[in-house]
Amino acid sequence: MSLPRCSLHLLVLTGALALTACGSDGGAEQSRFQPEIITHFADDVVVPTYQQLATRLATLDSAVAALSAGPTSAQLTAAQEAWIAARAPWEQSEGFLFGPVDSFGYDPALDSWPVNRTDLDAVLASNDAFTPEYVRNLQETQKGFHTVEYLLFGEGRTKKVEDLTQRQLDYLKALATELKSVSAALASEWSQSVEGRPPYRDVLASAGQAGNTAYPSVQAAAQEMVGGIINILDEVANGKIADPYDAKDPQLVESQFAYNSLKDFTDNLRSVENVYLGRLPGATPKGPSLADFVKGERPELDTRIRQELTAAIDALGRIPEPFRDAITDPAAAGEIEAAQAAIRKAQNTFESDVKPLIQ
């Protein structure tokens, strides 16, 4: 049933296809996209982001253990701050949500929403012992970042240390320990050989080399980088902001208990910056980046991208927190829509101008 090649060619030529520059498949022209950009992205952005997540969730675990052992206001504040600090690398990882994070269920284990309050209340009301095995068997929706957030901050960020029962403290402690362990496993999958699997960093960094079936070309890995950027920009403007804003439903707002929503969104944009610039905030790039490639192709485009990302972050900064209240406040509507527009503008630039450069 194979279609003869000549008719295939005709089929495509008569179809509504744009014929553009050569890709790598036929090897007719080598892309100027250096493989080192991928290696540095893996080593200087992905791996350190996950390591920072593991470190900060270990800190959260310690802070929650201290809170549980002798609850004071200061310790509750310390645990809340540790939660907010751990949230940043997770949100900064959402520009590259591929690889082991889904294979091994780490994403839902860390970041499931909504909080399953029915079962959470039932578990807290029970006499069940919160052993590691017991907690491992619970649904993701009654653990992870947002259940910890719900318990640490409460509805409307009203939690006081005297509100916390010992039962809740014990449960928090068990959840924080599991978060620590999940994030350590996620970081290991990228940086170490686990159960015979090579570090996933190697899979990405060896894009285009013989035997790499996940990324048979450097272009495929470059597309993965840009696809991740476009995906998270779309998600922030058209999902994380649009869903609750359009529905005027605070229940749909991410990180609503900690009033951390806008910081989450901002860290998502930082994630884009990190991928584009090939470094974490405050660090100096150690090698060629996607930005360098774009600059080499079209210098004015690189300038525009940097400006648009900065403008999008600034626009988010002008929305008043808590975001869960801002979505129903007519006075904030202008700022919310301006932020969406700024993020969509950057998304459109990556979609229309950057993607064609790496086809």
Place this chain on the structure above:
Amino acid sequence: MRRTLTLCSWMALASACGEPAPPPRAGGDTTIEDRTSLAFAQPAPNLSAEHFERHREGDAAFGAVFVPGPAPVNPGLGPLFNNNSCNACHLRNGRGMPVMGPGPQRTQLLVRVSLPEGERSHPNGPVPVPGLGAQVADQATHGFTPEASVTLSWVEEEGAYGDGTPYRLRRPGIHIARSDGAPLPPELLTSLRLPPPVFGLGLLEAVDVSTLRALEDADDLNGDGISGRLNEVWDVQAGALAPGRFGLKANSPNLLQQSAEAYFNDMGVTSPLFPEPDGAHDLPRETLEAAVFYAQSLAVPARTALGDAEVQHGEELFLAAGCGHCHRELLETGEHPLPELAHQRIHPYTDMLLHDMGAGLADGRPDGVADGQEWRTAPLWGLGLTQTVLPYAGYLHDGRARTLEEAILWHGGEAERSREHFRTLSATERAALVKFLGSL
């Protein structure tokens, strides 16, 4: 937040520059150029603006994580279930991981069960197992007990290619322990299932049944050693038997029913097709239809590396081995309520028919008119992206194959001759054939 929303597709760009042939349009006008981990999660590029919006709504429905009611967001999970969202099993819309049990990986496999004799739940339906029904629910909301726990183990066996190169295959073993300690009936039939990819399903739904009937050769009248027949399954809405298309044994007649069955059996979420005894249901019809629309309106990723000589050689070997008798490259769609899917020339590499796949792959559990050795030909489009989309994902109905080579080597029954053809190829030729599959 756990929510897949990928709405930007790679533009349909083809590289020309003296290439002998641009990629076949795998999914007709729904084809995209995307070889990334998001390749199975893009909207078809030919959707109208209105349908693009519906796709977005469907994406949210497909990603929605259910919790037990009462709850302000997504109530209705359970009380018995396997997983809590469509996405949780259909990870990034691709093949899942062959894992079961607790821990962050959770259960992505599920076990269908039935008895060989007894009263069927509906014509051609399974005979339910007392206490288990037709599918083992190994998870439960708080205060409820899962029906059973399922433990997965692997048994490895050795084999060798024609040139003496050894290989190892693994076969899953499952142990089901009922929570109440009751013994299982000795005649229990089980079938372990891994979720298949979600994209391209609307196109397969749009293929006229007459087209598929024309491919049937149930009694192998043409003597090519390949039979092939459509399943005949219960259509819940029609209240009648209908040709089966979806599911690993083609046990569902259309995507609406397939999706409603998944909500009901896998998540314990009731819908208009499978309501509570009193007629109420957790899921509004529009949400069910939105999830179906999402699956129907996903893009199909185009083939890659068409100009690669090894890939071209591999394609010749694929055809010479007779793989294309069942994994038919080309089908044409007919009418469909979604006009973007109608009259498309598509390259799914399936005939949608049931075939005897031999004892090695047999689950021994009839499903519709499919017997214990029959499976529906799996579409091969996008096959090469399986482990880009989800690293370490498994192949075949239960995920036993870790590589494409293993998947081929498991073929038996009507496919035995093709498998032997592959097994006795030289190492270079085997690599070429597998590289061709990887280009799909």
